[in-house]
Amino acid sequence: MYSIGEMPRKFINAYSACKEIHDAVLEDVRPGADTEALFLKTLVLAEKLGYKDSYLGPPGLQTRFIGHGIGLELSELPFLAQGQSYP
Numbered sequence: 001m002y003s004i005g006e007m008p009r010k011f012i013n014a015y016s017a018c019k020e021i022h023d024a025v026l027e028d029v030r031p032g033a034d035t036e037a038l039f040l041k042t043l044v045l046a047e048k049l050g051y052k053d054s055y056l057g058p059p060g061l062q063t064r065f066i067g068h069g070i071g072l073e074l075s076e077l078p079f080l081a082q083g084q085s086y087p
Helices: 009-028 035-048
Strands: 065-069 076-081
């Protein structure tokens, strides 16, 4: 991330929240981890950090996943999303 001039505090705070969520998920990522549980953990953290309504996009336009596998296709299993409980 780069800013010409001083970065507004709201963007610094949002970046810090994103990093905290990212790091918390990585703590639980391991073979066999439940992908839905990883996603749900992010929702709890986003709400705790004050970003419930804008987490993963503007209200009403949020994406419904935080990650997916990449292999032969660009987006493939496993999906880290609600209702997608893959190991």
